[in-house]
Amino acid sequence: xxxxxxxxxxxxxxxxxxxxxxxxxxxxxxxxxxxxxxxxxxxxxxxxxxxxxxxxxxxxxxxxxxxxxxxxxxxxxxxxxxxxxxxxxxxxxxxxxxxxxxxxxxxxxxxxxxxxxxxxxxxxxxxxxxxxxxxxxxxxxxxxxxxxx
Amino acid sequence: xxxxxxxxxxxxxxxxxxxxxxxxxxxxxxxxxxxxxxxxxxxxxxxxxxxxxxxxxxxxxxxxxxxxxxxxxxxxxxxxxxxxxxxxxxxxxxxxxxxxxxxxxxxxxxxxxxxxxxxxxxxxxxxxxxxxxxxxxxxxxxxxxxxxx
Amino acid sequence: xxxxxxxxxxxxxxxxxxxxxxxxxxxxxxxxxxxxxxxxxxxxxxxxxxxxxxxxxxxxxxxxxxxxxxxxxxxxxxxxxxxxxxxxxxxxxxxxxxxxxxxxxxxxxxxxxxxxxxxxxxxxxxxxxxxxxxxxxxxxxxxxxxxxx
Amino acid sequence: xxxxxxxxxxxxxxxxxxxxxxxxxxxxxxxxxxxxxxxxxxxxxxxxxxxxxxxxxxxxxxxxxxxxxxxxxxxxxxxxxxxxxxxxxxxxxxxxxxxxxxxxxxxxxxxxxxxxxxxxxxxxxxxxxxxxxxxxxxxxxxxxxxxxx
Amino acid sequence: xxxxxxxxxxxxxxxxxxxxxxxxxxxxxxxxxxxxxxxxxxxxxxxxxxxxxxxxxxxxxxxxxxxxxxxxxxxxxxxxxxxxxxxxxxxxxxxxxxxxxxxxxxxxxxxxxxxxxxxxxxxxxxxxxxxxxxxxxxxxxxxxxxxxx
Amino acid sequence: xxxxxxxxxxxxxxxxxxxxxxxxxxxxxxxxxxxxxxxxxxxxxxxxxxxxxxxxxxxxxxxxxxxxxxxxxxxxxxxxxxxxxxxxxxxxxxxxxxxxxxxxxxxxxxxxxxxxxxxxxxxxxxxxxxxxxxxxxxxxxxxxxxxxx
Numbered sequence: 049x050x051x052x053x054x055x056x057x058x059x060x061x062x063x064x065x066x067x068x069x070x071x072x073x074x075x076x077x078x079x080x081x082x083x084x085x086x087x088x089x090x091x092x093x094x095x096x097x098x099x100x101x102x103x104x105x106x107x108x109x110x111x112x113x114x115x116x117x118x119x120x121x122x123x124x125x126x127x128x129x130x131x132x133x134x135x136x137x138x139x140x141x142x143x144x145x146x147x148x149x150x151x152x153x154x155x156x157x158x159x160x161x162x163x164x165x166x167x168x169x170x171x172x173x174x175x176x177x178x179x180x181x182x183x184x185x186x187x188x189x190x191x192x193x194x195x196x197x
Numbered sequence: 198x199x200x201x202x203x204x205x206x207x208x209x210x211x212x213x214x215x216x217x218x219x220x221x222x223x224x225x226x227x228x229x230x231x232x233x234x235x236x237x238x239x240x241x242x243x244x245x246x247x248x249x250x251x252x253x254x255x256x257x258x259x260x261x262x263x264x265x266x267x268x269x270x271x272x273x274x275x276x277x278x279x280x281x282x283x284x285x286x287x288x289x290x291x292x293x294x295x296x297x298x299x300x301x302x303x304x305x306x307x308x309x310x311x312x313x314x315x316x317x318x319x320x321x322x323x324x325x326x327x328x329x330x331x332x333x334x335x336x337x338x339x340x341x342x343x344x345x346x
Numbered sequence: 347x348x349x350x351x352x353x354x355x356x357x358x359x360x361x362x363x364x365x366x367x368x369x370x371x372x373x374x375x376x377x378x379x380x381x382x383x384x385x386x387x388x389x390x391x392x393x394x395x396x397x398x399x400x401x402x403x404x405x406x407x408x409x410x411x412x413x414x415x416x417x418x419x420x421x422x423x424x425x426x427x428x429x430x431x432x433x434x435x436x437x438x439x440x441x442x443x444x445x446x447x448x449x450x451x452x453x454x455x456x457x458x459x460x461x462x463x464x465x466x467x468x469x470x471x472x473x474x475x476x477x478x479x480x481x482x483x484x485x486x487x488x489x490x491x492x493x494x495x
Numbered sequence: 496x497x498x499x500x501x502x503x504x505x506x507x508x509x510x511x512x513x514x515x516x517x518x519x520x521x522x523x524x525x526x527x528x529x530x531x532x533x534x535x536x537x538x539x540x541x542x543x544x545x546x547x548x549x550x551x552x553x554x555x556x557x558x559x560x561x562x563x564x565x566x567x568x569x570x571x572x573x574x575x576x577x578x579x580x581x582x583x584x585x586x587x588x589x590x591x592x593x594x595x596x597x598x599x600x601x602x603x604x605x606x607x608x609x610x611x612x613x614x615x616x617x618x619x620x621x622x623x624x625x626x627x628x629x630x631x632x633x634x635x636x637x638x639x640x641x642x643x644x
Numbered sequence: 645x646x647x648x649x650x651x652x653x654x655x656x657x658x659x660x661x662x663x664x665x666x667x668x669x670x671x672x673x674x675x676x677x678x679x680x681x682x683x684x685x686x687x688x689x690x691x692x693x694x695x696x697x698x699x700x701x702x703x704x705x706x707x708x709x710x711x712x713x714x715x716x717x718x719x720x721x722x723x724x725x726x727x728x729x730x731x732x733x734x735x736x737x738x739x740x741x742x743x744x745x746x747x748x749x750x751x752x753x754x755x756x757x758x759x760x761x762x763x764x765x766x767x768x769x770x771x772x773x774x775x776x777x778x779x780x781x782x783x784x785x786x787x788x789x790x791x792x793x
Numbered sequence: 794x795x796x797x798x799x800x801x802x803x804x805x806x807x808x809x810x811x812x813x814x815x816x817x818x819x820x821x822x823x824x825x826x827x828x829x830x831x832x833x834x835x836x837x838x839x840x841x842x843x844x845x846x847x848x849x850x851x852x853x854x855x856x857x858x859x860x861x862x863x864x865x866x867x868x869x870x871x872x873x874x875x876x877x878x879x880x881x882x883x884x885x886x887x888x889x890x891x892x893x894x895x896x897x898x899x900x901x902x903x904x905x906x907x908x909x910x911x912x913x914x915x916x917x918x919x920x921x922x923x924x925x926x927x928x929x930x931x932x933x934x935x936x937x938x939x940x941x942x
Contacts, residue, residue, distance in 0.1 A: 061209045063235055066364040066662040070834065070846075072908065077847035078830030085823030086212055089815065090268055093294040101815075102822035104854045110847050119239055145242040163817065215513040215811040219387065219399075221461065226400035227383030234376030238368065250368075251375035251408050258402045312370065358508045361533055364662040384510055388566055391592040417537055443540040513811040517685065517697075519759065524698035525681030532674030536666065548666075549673035551705045557698050610668065656806045659831055682808055686864055689890040715835055741838040 050174035053125055053182050056094035060087045061121040064114060074113040075120070080140060080154065081108065083122045088136040088158035091124035095134060096162035096172045103133065106157035106192075112142070114153055119143040124158075128189030132169035133161045135189040157192070199323035202274055202331050205243035209236045210270040213263060223262040224269070229289060229303065230257065232271045237285040237307035240273035244283060245311035245321045252282065255306035255341075261291070263302055268292040273307075277338030281318035282310045284338040306341070348472035351423055351480050354392035358385045359419040362412060372411040373418070378438060378452065379406065381420045386434040386456035389422035393432060394460035394470045401431065404455035404490075410440070412451055417441040422456075426487030430467035431459045433487040455490070497621035500572055500629050503541035507534045508568040511561060521560040522567070527587060527601065528555065530569045535583040535605035538571035542581060543609035543619045550580065553604035553639075559589070561600055566590040571605075575636030579616035580608045582636040604639070646770035649721055649778050652690035656683045657717040660710060670709040671716070676736060676750065677704065679718045684732040684754035687720035691730060692758035692768045699729065702753035702788075708738070710749055715739040720754075724785030728765035729757045731785040753788070795919035798870055798927050801839035805832045806866040809859060819858040820865070825885060825899065826853065828867045833881040833903035836869035840879060841907035841917045848878065851902035851937075857887070859898055864888040869903075873934030877914035878906045880934040902937070 060083055068079045085102055092100040114120060121141045128135040140154040164170040177183050209232060217228045234251055241249040263269060270290045277284040289303040313319040326332050358381060366377045383400055390398040412418060419439045426433040438452040462468040475481050507530055515526045532549055539547040561567060568588045575582040587601040611617040624630050656679060664675045681698055688696040710716060717737045724731040736750040760766040773779050805828060813824045830847055837845040859865060866886045873880040885899040909915040922928050 059208060059210060060212075061207075062211070063209075063239060066367060069662060072844050072846060072912070074846065076827070076830060076834075077850065078827030081826040081830065081850070082821070082823030085821060085826065090212055090294060094297065097295060097297060099295075099817050101817060101819070101858065102855050104852060105822065105826070105850075106852045107849060109849045113846065145239060146246060146248075148243065148246060167817070215814060218513060221397050221399060221465070223399065225380070225383060225387075226403065227380030230379040230383065230403070231374070231376030234374060234379065248370050250370065250372065250411065253405060253407045254375065254379070254403075256402060256404045259400050262399065316370070356508075357506060358510075359506060360509065361507075361537055364665060388510055388592060392595065395593060395595060397593075443537060444544060444546075446541065446544060516811060519695050519697060519763070521697065523678070523681060524701065525678030528677040528681065528701070529672070529674030532672060532677065546668050548668060548670070548709065549706050551703060552673065552677070552701075553703045554700060556700045560697065614668070654806075655804060656808075657804060658807070659805075659835055686806075686808060686890060690893065693891060693893060695891075741835060742842060742844075744839065744842060 050176045051095055052176040052178055056091050056126055058087050058091040058094060058124045059121060060090070061119060064116050064118050064120055066116065069116055074115055077110050080110070080114065080120065081105070083120060084138045084140065084154075084156045085158065087122040087124040088138055088160060091126060091136050092134050092160035092162070095126050095129070095175075098162045098164070098170055100160045100162050102158060103161050104159040108154055108156045110154060112151060112153045114142040115144075117145065119145060126175055127157070127185040128193070129172050129175045130193075132171055133159055134172060135159050135193070137185060157189075199325045200244055201325040201327055205240050205275055207236050207240040207243060207273040208270060209239065210268060213265050213267050213269055215265065218265055223264055226259050229259070229263065229269065230254070232269060233287045233289065233303070233305045234307065236271040236273040237287055237309060240275060240285050241283050241309035241311070244275050244278070244324075247311045247313070247319055249309045249311050251307060252310050253308040257303055257305045259303060261300060261302045263291040266294065268294060275324055276306070276334040277342070278321050278324045279342075281320055282308055283321060284308050284342070286334060306338075348474045349393055350474040350476055354389050354424055356385050356389040356392060356422040357419060358388065359417060362414050362416050362418055364414065367414055372413055375408050378408070378412065378418065379403070381418060382436045382438065382452075382454045383456065385420040385422040386436055386458060389424060389434050390432050390458035390460070393424050393427070396460045396462070396468055398458045398460050400456060401459050402457040406452055406454045408452060410449060410451045412440040413442075415443065417443060424473055425455070425483040426491070427470050427473045428491075430469055431457055432470060433457050433491070435483060455487075497623045498542055499623040499625055503538050503573055505534050505538040505541060505571045506568060507537070508566060511563050511565050511567055513563065516563055521562055524557050527557070527561065527567065528552070530567060531585045531587065531601075531603045532605065534569040534571040535585055535607060538573060538583050539581050539607035539609070542573050542576070542622075545609045545611070545617055547607045547609050549605060550608050551606040555601055555603045557601060559598060559600045561589040562591075564592065566592060573622055574604070574632040575640070576619050576622045577640075579618055580606055581619060582606050582640070584632060604636075646772045647691055648772040648774055652687050652722055654683050654687040654690060654720045655717060656686065657715060660712050660714050660716055662712065665712055670711055673706050676706070676710065676716065677701070679716060680734045680736065680750075680752045681754065683718040683720040684734055684756060687722060687732050688730050688756035688758070691722050691725070691771075694758045694760070694766055696756045696758050698754060699757050700755040704750055704752045706750060708747060708749045710738040711740075713741065715741055722771055723753070723781040724789070725768050725771045726789075728767055729755055730768060731755050731789070733781060753785075795921045796840055797921040797923055801836050801871055803832050803836040803839060803869040804866060805835065806864060809861050809863050809865055811861065814861055819860055822855050825855070825859065825865065826850070828865060829883045829885065829899075829901045830903065832867040832869040833883055833905060836871060836881050837879050837905035837907070840871050840874070840920075843907045843909070843915055845905045845907050847903060848906050849904040853899055853901045855899060857896060857898045859887040862890065864890060871920055872902070872930040873938070874917050874920045875938075877916055878904055879917060880904050880938070882930060902934075
């Protein structure tokens with residue numbers, strides 16, 4: 049059984065408010081990572097049709113601050129699937145609602161594993177690649193995986 | 198100046214967890230209304246390009262329970278604009294991530310007003326209607342508005 | 347079996363702080379609706395002596411902003427009972443603690459249903475009306491209910 | 496200038512849910528103390544008509560557990576006023592909403608001080624005692640205060 | 645069986661942010677008491693090797709305000725053990741991270757009781773005193789206990 | 794001006810409860826990353842004596858689940874300093890309080906930058922290395938930094 053990439057594509061979004069701020073008045077990096085982890089989890093559950101756990105999160109850079117009052121949107125899609133693991137690519141965007149401008153702020157790669165009822169890794173559906181972009185993401189994830197071994 | 202409906206269309210989404218539950222193990226109605234208000238606010242700010250406040254929320258029915266572990270998606274779009282007010286239509290969906298099934302749970306109509314820096318109502322852009330569906334929503338909102346007077 | 351209105355009258359109150367604010371420095375409409383839903387739920391549970399769920403919330407208007415540092419009090423009482431449903435009337439007040447002034451900010455009507463252990467609607471006690479005010483509320487709720495059919 | 500005890504009497508109430516629980520499934524003592532501090536603060540602000548800070552909380556005993564799903568009500572009233580300080584007596588009640596039974600769970604005494612705009616202690620109105628009960632509370636607070644010196 | 649004081653010594657720490665503030669911009673007394681209760685609970689669980697409940701918290705004074713952006717550290721250690729109860733001494737410190745200065749803000753004494761699986765009090769290990777300071781704390785706790793009877 | 798590693802060593806700790814859980818009853822990866830980011834921030838502020846922002850977080854692996862009711866301790870120390878940047882090494886431990894066993898669950902490397910009042914990068918004190926372990930961490934960080942260029 050296989051599923052297309054679009055079937056599990058996930059978008060979470062939230063408005064940043066006072067509890068999300070650090071002492072500089074910008075949003076905590078840890079707050080963004082929490083949304084990234086949640087979006088990757090929903091995306092992986094949609095693909096696997098099973099509970100999942102986070103196994104790793106690749107290096108994330110925070111080059112652009114995010115401000116209170118901005119809308120943070122987190123987009124996750126499956127890049128690659130192994131037997132029971134999935135690499136989820138997550139893009140983070142921040143939108144200034146007054147000016148209507150939106151900027152890309154982070155890219156994250158999250159590895160998740162599907163679990164059966166006893167908490168053991170469980171086979172996930174294959175990934176049906178339909179566009180050159182999706183094939184490129186698959187190859188890059190596969191290369192990363194091999195270089196880590 | 199006018200803006201199309203699509204330019205402010207807003208989708209917020211969040212995974213329901215233990216803090217969102219009432220004593221029956223289902224999600225609090227008030228938790229859903231909070232997401233509806235937030236989504237309507239973001240949608241109205243995108244259309245107005247200004248801060249907004251909630252002026253009214255129409256009758257909402259909760260006919261279908263939402264469970265913990267489900268993904269709640271809230272979709273908001275501008276139905277109608279007056280001089281400084283906007284009627285935002287909000288649809289709520291709950292998705293069971295294990296089974297991959299999604300159901301429509303609520304429809305809400307929220308009226309918001311744009312404010313200038315002194316907190317006074319401020320003119321908002323017109324709404325460019327492009328589809329028969331958008332025209333139907335405008336007429337229905339206009340009728341509701343007249344019947345309330 | 348019947349119960350008087352006073353037996354289930356409910357008052358919740360909380361001080362508004364930074365996490366309750368929107369970007370205008372006033373309190374989110376959704377925050378107020380969450381308190382309204384909670385108060386209506388407690389009131390209905392007191393009357394029914396059983397778990398309850400929210401079935402509908404009538405149109406709510408937000409004509410007066412509520413500020414941080416104000417005490418929000420939410421008063422709920424049963425207006426009407428059907429077989430398993432109850433209409434709860436909820437009044438919201440905001441108090442400025444420095445000046446000692448209190449203003450009425452919202453009126454809400456919430457319909458709740460009592461559930462048995464299997465989650466099926468369950469008969470609720472009748473409502474003993476003791477004052478002309480209580481009788482007026484019952485008639486108004488009954489009229490609303492008939493006009494909705 | 497004096498104010499009667501009733502003018503600042505304060506009642507906060509909230510339904511206990513999952514985030515309020517410790518690992519035994521009962522409510523954290525610290526959660527109750529937070530409500531006690533908040534209620535005492537609102538009561539003191541109502542009496543003083545000024546911002547206040549907590550100066551001390553007397554020994555509190557937790558002899559009866561409070562369970563999730565119970566309504567906690569916290570009642571605060573001014574027992575005694577000095578020049579800028581106030582002793583607030585706070586009673587905590589927990590109500591089982593299914594059975595309709597309510598029990599007294601804690602008594603706390605909180606000392607608060609009113610502040611002017613520079614954060615210096617500031618004179619508070621006198622307390623008008625109207626009942627023997629209020630006079631008894633005043634005397635007991637006065638005795639505690641003297642025994643601490 | 646006995647355990648040394650050091651085996652259960654506990655330190656919790658958290659950075660104070662906007663949700664922890666009262667209307668004066670300083671940290672709520674109730675927020676500090678919540679951290680104190682949590683730290684005492686962890687310390688008591690470490691000593692008892694069992695679930696525990698809070699039985700009492702002695703008079704706490706708040707003589708020094710704590711500001712947003714400060715790091716609050718709460719240090720808890722067992723002072724005394726009875727059959728199933730433990731007195732935990734808790735010290736609170738606030739650190740200004742810009743200036744690198746740290747000040748002692750509160751001392752609290754919390755009594756906790758260990759519970760077995762049925763929620764009944766359960767015997768706790770003895771306390772091995774190793775320093776004159778630990779012996780002094782034991783004697784003071786014992787004296788407090790006797791004077792309360 | 795230089796500061797020793799120990800001067801900024803930071804330990805945050807918190808008890809995991811219901812709001813920290815994912816749907817498998819274990820703790821969200823994102824919750825842990827939030828504590829890691831906070832601890833790294835406090836450590837960097839202590840070293841820099843100035844506000845800081847997170848610039849990057851290296852790959853983190855989550856090989857061991859953390860359960861509700863466990864105490865999570867996060868230890869941060871400065872590994873390396875550049876002109877205005879600092880690499881903070883963070884170790885995460887989870888402790889089962891009933892059994893008294895503690896296990897190492899994650900290692901994270903966080904890069905932070907100190908800011909002046911205008912939000913521009915600002916020079917930080919040098920790092921005084923006092924042990925072979927500290928020298929080893931410096932060299933490893935330096936090597937990572939060079940390999941990224």
